[in-house]
Amino acid sequence: MSDFEKAIADLDLDLFSKIDSQSTQNDKQSFLAIQLAVRNLRPGYKYLEIGSYLGGTIQPHLLDDRCAKIYSIDKRPEKQPDARGFDYTYLNNSTERMLEKLQTVAPEKMDKLVTIDGDSRSIAPTQISEKIDLCFIDGEHTDEAVLSDFKFCLEVLDQNGCIAFHDAQITYNGIATCIDHLEKNGVSFRAYCLPSIVFVIEIGDFAMHNEPAIFERLVNNHRSYLYSLQDNDHYRKFANKYPFRTVRNFISRVLGGNVSQ
Numbered sequence: 594m595s596d597f598e599k600a601i602a603d604l605d606l607d608l609f610s611k612i613d614s615q616s617t618q619n620d621k622q623s624f625l626a627i628q629l630a631v632r633n634l635r636p637g638y639k640y641l642e643i644g645s646y647l648g649g650t651i652q653p654h655l656l657d658d659r660c661a662k663i664y665s666i667d668k669r670p671e672k673q674p675d676a677r678g679f680d681y682t683y684l685n686n687s688t689e690r691m692l693e694k695l696q697t698v699a700p701e702k703m704d705k706l707v708t709i710d711g712d713s714r715s716i717a718p719t720q721i722s723e724k725i726d727l728c729f730i731d732g733e734h735t736d737e738a739v740l741s742d743f744k745f746c747l748e749v750l751d752q753n754g755c756i757a758f759h760d761a762q763i764t765y766n767g768i769a770t771c772i773d774h775l776e777k778n779g780v781s782f783r784a785y786c787l788p789s790i791v792f793v794i795e796i797g798d799f800a801m802h803n804e805p806a807i808f809e810r811l812v813n814n815h816r817s818y819l820y821s822l823q824d825n826d827h828y829r830k831f832a833n834k835y836p837f838r839t840v841r842n843f844i845s846r847v848l849g850g851n852v853s854q
């Protein structure tokens with residue numbers, strides 16, 4: 594077994610060691626579990642990512658000989674809107690900087706990487722010349738962008754494949770709209786959240802959940818459920834502060850919303 598094969602089978606975080614990725618240890622292990630499932634289902638798989646920044650989430654796919662092609666789409670705006678209510682800034686955010694960093698990971702494998710500077714709202718899916726097996730959405734964290742990214746991914750995805758989202762505790766309303774879209778269009782799917790906050794949609798017949806690394810995380814997804822709620826808990830703390838709590842109490846008493854019969 595090669596070093597890489599052993600590392601991915603062990604969900605070894607060392608596979609992320611060369612470039613920082615803005616994700617928790619549990620997220621990174623979920624990314625590796627997803628990669629493991631996809632590379633076993635589809636040796637020679639193609640990966641597409643929306644939102645790459647420094648290439649942190651590209652590095653394990655770059656290292657993987659079973660990954661035949663990587664598409665990285667990133668708009669690289671100075672500031673990006675965010676569903677939490679304030680803009681986000683990524684400093685020195687350029688494709689050149691990402692490529693320099695990825696060169697240090699696997700210089701001999703860079704030819705399988707294609708970068709596209711742009712946004713799914715303006716890029717034609719025909720720019721992706723082959724069917725994709727795994728899409729990862731981690732770009733603009735707004736509900737509108739997530740839905741647009743998702744529809745783009747659906748267009749370029751193989752009939753059976755996976756679309757995963759990072760930071761699901763932020764873009765959950767957008768993700769809910771993506772699920773509605775699948776239901777309304779009669780697309781068969783399975784969806785679940787992995788720790789910490791990686792939302793996975795298996796489209797069609799793509800049984801990633803049979804991979805033991807996914808299954809183990811799926812049955813222990815208390816780590817995902819509790820993390821998501823606790824990450825948003827400051828909103829409840831805020832709503833429970835004076836004077837908001839007093840006002841809510843008053844409204845509740847007037848409407849009788851605090852009384853069960």
Ligand SMILES: C[S@@+](CC[C@H](N)C(=O)[O-])C[C@H]1O[C@@H](n2cnc3c(N)ncnc32)[C@H](O)[C@@H]1O
Pocket residue numbers: 613614615616643644645646647648649650651666667668669670673683686711712713731732733738
């Ligand atoms: C959270 S970072 C990606 C981090 C990366 N996936 C990782 O974990 O290493 C978000 C990236 O999305 C990009 N971005 C922002 N708005 C975008 C949009 N509308 N379309 C595509 N990418 C966008 C930003 O330039 C930034 O590089």
